[in-house]
Amino acid sequence: MAVESRDAFLTTAEYERLRRRAETYREDLVVALAGRVGLRASEITRVRPADLRERERGGEVHYLLTVPEGDGETREAYVPQEVAHDLRKFANANDVDRYDPLVDVSPRRVQMLVGDVADRTDGLRDVTCRDLRQHFAWRLLVEEGVAPRVVQAVGGWQSLQSLAPYLDDPTTAEVVEAFAEEPAAGPRIERRPLARQRGTADARSDDLLACAGALGEALADASTTEDAEQVVCDSLSDAYHAVWVCDERGDVRTSAAPKSTDGVPADVLDAAGVTDGENIADVKVIDTASAGGGLSDEALSSGALSGCSVAVAPLRSSETVHGLLCVAHDAFASADRTFVADVGRRVGRTVTAIARKQLLLADTGVALSLRTTDRGVFLVAASADLGCRFELEGVVPVEDHSLLYFVTASGAAVGGVLERVSSADAVDDARLIRDYGDGALFEFAVSGDSIAPMLVERGGTVRELSVEGGVADVSGVFSSRVDVRRVVEAVEEAFPATNLRSKRDVEEPVQSAATVQQTVHDRVTERQRTVLRAAYLAGYFEWPRGSTAEELAASMDVSSPTLHNHLRKAQQKVLEAVFDDPDPRTVDADGH
Structure with a gap:
């Protein structure tokens, strides 16, 4: 998640904590359909009340959901009893007809609803619909021991191989334990743990x-x-x-x-x-x-x-x-x-957060200067092909582990830059923010590897990234406590045509701005900081605006009201840090 990131699967405790942060019945239902039923965002928008049906077994009622998969195909998903009750309660409360969509919004809006809930959950602010569906598979396979073929069927995976990442090879102890619990003769009908084992x-x-x-x-x-x-x-x-x-x-x-x-x-x-x-x-x-x-x-x-x-x-x-x-x-x-x-x-x-805080408060640090000609860095390849210069103004993490790059380009036509950068495998989208005549400011949505986020994730601050003629120069500052040798090794492994040009100790004098920065670090949430930085880099605060709130919201895959909410709260906290604790040196003898 430098954003709060997640490369492993949501635990059950994390899922439950996320669901408790839902503020509306619709948000709660969307999270449950993705995390407990395993539906994709596009499938959630097609579910109707009539698709839920009951089946009795052993005196207990179970619920199945007919899920439209497109091209007339359907599958049967299993719905936990409490989710089935919530589904029917939502349909009744909102007067949804049996054959109307239960959640009548676009798949993108479903993703935004999950993002809004995640925004309110500390430590889980980058969770997406995809993460919830992965949790569904992990929970059934690992925690509940459901057979992989059953999980494949109810979740709509194309093959068993798709479920391999969720499973570890059994240890010898687990193999022995599994066979030790088999009955002496006859088929094993149910896999219910004994009460003693459950206790x-x-x-x-x-x-x-x-x-x-x-x-x-x-x-x-x-x-x-x-x-x-x-x-x-x-x-x-x-x-x-x-x-x-x-x-x-x-x-x-x-x-x-x-x-x-x-x-x-x-x-x-x-x-x-x-x-x-x-x-x-x-x-x-x-x-x-x-x-x-x-x-x-x-x-x-x-x-x-x-x-x-x-x-x-x-x-x-x-x-x-x-x-x-x-x-x-x-x-x-x-x-x-x-x-x-x-x-x-x-x-x-925690280690990443400590490194960033140390850099913020330190009066000394270590500056690294790197140079790369590796065409795996998309800006290097684009500058070589276009014969232009790029200056990175800033990087902002957004949903689905992607990043927004704000880049100034000069020496190439706007259309040429957009066409070349958009064709890069690492770039999902590119748009022009402002054309200055002799240069232009662009926003690139990047999901592939890049040098800048590698430095930031390892506790550094990128001070400069300039690219010209297929050569990129990058400089970053790290706390003296960070093992910069490991940082360099990681970058060189990802981008082999990279060399360390210099390493030197630098002084980071503590100024009054540092107090504001620390206040912002302590009081502004990660999500608020992300939105505020993206708005600043996209020219939202300039006049005339470089980007509208709607454009910024679309780039960050959030709703416009959510964006405005984060911006207002972040601005309020920043202004409080500036005005509520004035520097005593600015107060004259009369107290003014």
Whole structure:
């Protein structure tokens, strides 16, 4: 999510928290149809009350929904009882005819409704309809153990391969446990856990929930990356046999583990063939018993952690992996997997936030200057083909993990720039904001990789990005606490034709503006800051305006009222920071 990003699947707790932020029955129903029934935005707009039907089994009523898929095709989706009741209640309250669309809006408007709910949910502001549908699949497959073919059928996936990202290979312990619960003879009719097992699982979930609460409070007080890493080890130490935070090679940075076990992460990662945390989408459980001779560490073979499995989760914030969280335990049930994955995301976002705050408050930093001729950077390719110059004015994250680039171009016709940039694979849309005659300001909606967001996501501030004749020069400033070597390595890996030109210490003098910046950082929400920055870069505050509110809302995929709401609140907080706490040096002897 530099925006609050999400590369892993929504947990059930996160979904429930999101749904509680719905303010209207329509918002609540849309979120439920996407997250609990697995409908796409376009399918939600075609559902009618008449499409819901009942089927009785074992004295219980179940609900099925006939979902139009286009071209006259339909599928049967399963509707949880509470969602079915909400659907009928909404239809009755709004006098919707049985054969009229239940949510009579466009698919784009459905996406906006989900975005409005996400905007009101801390930590989940980038959630989309697609994220809710992915949660639907993950919840059924991982948490509820529904057969993949059933999930494929009710969710409308074309093949079982589409569901592969949601499933991990079973560990040896899970295989044994699954067969141990089979009856001695006869077919297994129902997969209902015994009451004893359910009670144990519920108790474990309660323990992990309490652990998550304590972790959240402790992370809020962390002021350095080292603090955050120590906090996670200390917080999880009561729930697991061993906890390590390490780099992607397995070299331990912090731990809460038995003595002489710091070699375990590297040993496990090597045996499992894990060489890059970015390849772990959510959490990976490594069964040390099945790894066999691949493990050399005595702690796993015969020592304090003998027989333990190890779960590995990336400390991820959007596309950036800050390290790995490794946890050893006897076995990892579904609740443990969900918990460890969520901890990895929370710590990753915390590390990114700490780096940005350190840069904001620091009076010194590290400046990196990079040069690239890599045509994988779309501005490099466009400048080479058009023979023009680009200056990046700013970058703003928006929905669906895309970015708005605000770029000034000179030396090429407006039509030529729009045509060339629009053809780039990484660019979804391009529009002219203002033509100055000798240059023009453009807005590019970008969903592919780019250098600027890579620097920002790793805690930096992009000071300059200029491109001319197929050569791009980029400079960014980082807190002195950031490992800039890893930043450079990440950029060079993504764009091989990139070189580090210079690295130097710089002074960032604390001025009165820094106080305003800190106030804005503390009081303006991420979504409000995003909208305010996009409006500023798009010329919304200029006269005449460079962009209208409607154009800006369309670019950010939100409704116009939502945009105005965010803008007003953000402006109010910024002005309060400027005027409510005047610098005493500006007050004269008479108090004026």
